[in-house]
Amino acid sequence: MPAIHEVATLTTKGQITLPKSIRQALGVDAGGKVAFDLRDGQVVVTRAGVEHQDPAIGAFLDLLARDMETGRHIQALPDDLVRAMLSHTGHGVNLDEDIDGDVAL
Numbered sequence: 001m002p003a004i005h006e007v008a009t010l011t012t013k014g015q016i017t018l019p020k021s022i023r024q025a026l027g028v029d030a031g032g033k034v035a036f037d038l039r040d041g042q043v044v045v046t047r048a049g050v051e052h053q054d055p056a057i058g059a060f061l062d063l064l065a066r067d068m069e070t071g072r073h074i075q076a077l078p079d080d081l082v083r084a085m086l087s088h089t090g091h092g093v094n095l096d097e098d099i100d101g102d103v104a105l
Contacts, residue, residue, distance in 0.1 A: 018045075039069075 006019035018026075018034070026047045028034060033048035077085075 004021050004025055006022055008016040008019060010016055018028075022045070023029065023032075026032075026034065026045070028047050035046050035048040037044045037046070
């Protein structure tokens, strides 16, 4: 997701309007909920109440969240994996095709 910088004005009641670009990036609309977390003097705004049904997506998002919280970053992919992935770029995939070899899930 590209970096977005927006400024909002605080009203006398302590309210702000989330800028349109932020609402769009978070995928929230009228009635949607957002969460505010204070981390090291910065406020982090996220979409609230979103749970992913796919455990793989949830695990991946948890990995990214932990990575961002700790300041450590996911390491680059191994060169042999990158080469293998690039060698398949542009090749069609037949999802009905049998898988060769053993597969561990």
